[in-house]
Amino acid sequence: MDIRFTDCSVSFGERVALHPLTLALDERRIGIIGLNGSGKTTFARLINGLVKPTKGHVIVNGLDTVKDDRAVLAEAGFIFQNPQHQLIMPIVADDIAFGLKNRGLPQHEIAARTEAALARFGVTHLARRRVHELSGGETQLVAMASVVVTGPKILILDEPTNQLDLRNRRMVADTIDRLDEDTIVITHDLELVESVERLLLFHEGRLLADGKPAETIRRYHEVAGC
Numbered sequence: 001m002d003i004r005f006t007d008c009s010v011s012f013g014e015r016v017a018l019h020p021l022t023l024a025l026d027e028r029r030i031g032i033i034g035l036n037g038s039g040k041t042t043f044a045r046l047i048n049g050l051v052k053p054t055k056g057h058v059i060v061n062g063l064d065t066v067k068d069d070r071a072v073l074a075e076a077g078f079i080f081q082n083p084q085h086q087l088i089m090p091i092v093a094d095d096i097a098f099g100l101k102n103r104g105l106p107q108h109e110i111a112a113r114t115e116a117a118l119a120r121f122g123v124t125h126l127a128r129r130r131v132h133e134l135s136g137g138e139t140q141l142v143a144m145a146s147v148v149v150t151g152p153k154i155l156i157l158d159e160p161t162n163q164l165d166l167r168n169r170r171m172v173a174d175t176i177d178r179l180d181e182d183t184i185v186i187t188h189d190l191e192l193v194e195s196v197e198r199l200l201l202f203h204e205g206r207l208l209a210d211g212k213p214a215e216t217i218r219r220y221h222e223v224a225g226c
């Protein structure tokens with residue numbers, strides 16, 4: 001990935017969610033940690049243009065998140081903290097096909113790509129299931145398949161193991177590890193980011209640490225006071 005933040009800040013009314021930040025990200029595996037409300041999600045949403053900078057610019061693989069907003073959405077896929085909210089169609093396979101239909105692809109290509117995405121995430125057996133009947137782990141895998149099928153180069157995952165039991169957590173973590181796409185993972189699950197190439201720590205809307213996981217996690221314990 002090639003993501004550049006230039007003097008970028010975000011305010012919601014009076015509240016500063018992100019203080020001015022200049023930063024370049026070019027690793028394949030990046031993690032983001034920090035206390036609740038520290039600015040992690042705001043930072044991540046800047047990357048695919050869901051949040052626009054109040055000041056400054058964010059450039060993602062050469063695209064400006066304000067000027068090229070549609071192209072940025074295609075470049076960087078976002079899997080939300082509660083992925084059930086991003087599943088739109090009632091049936092799993094239809095949900096995975098939805099983004100492809102929107103792009104006007106021919107039916108045979110939609111069918112082939114949907115099938116490949118189901119297989120890639122190990123959810124072929126769930127193709128005809130209702131999305132609201134899926135377990136937490138299944139929902140996470142289907143949400144990843146629905147985003148990845150459209151071909152983003154970067155995947156942003158917001159707390160992907162939140163609320164998963166030990167087995168589903170392991171399955172989702174292994175799936176993330178094997179992704180070909182570049183990933184940015186926001187999490188409170190420190191095990192999930194202990195082997196990323198670069199780990200960022202946000203605190204009160206500022207980037208407080210940025211480096212190898214062990215050192216960033218040490219700083220996190222310091223600011224958390226435990």
Ligand SMILES: Nc1ncnc2c1ncn2[C@@H]1O[C@H](COP(=O)(O)OP(=O)(O)OP(=O)(O)O)[C@@H](O)[C@H]1O
Pocket residue numbers: 012015016017034035036037038039040041042043
């Ligand atoms: N749309 C919004 N409108 C107003 N304030 C917002 C909005 N989005 C975020 N904030 C505020 O910005 C700050 C940073 O929020 P953000 O969601 O980025 O934190 P976070 O580190 O992801 O938190 P968590 O771990 O709890 O998910 C918080 O004080 C939050 O209340």
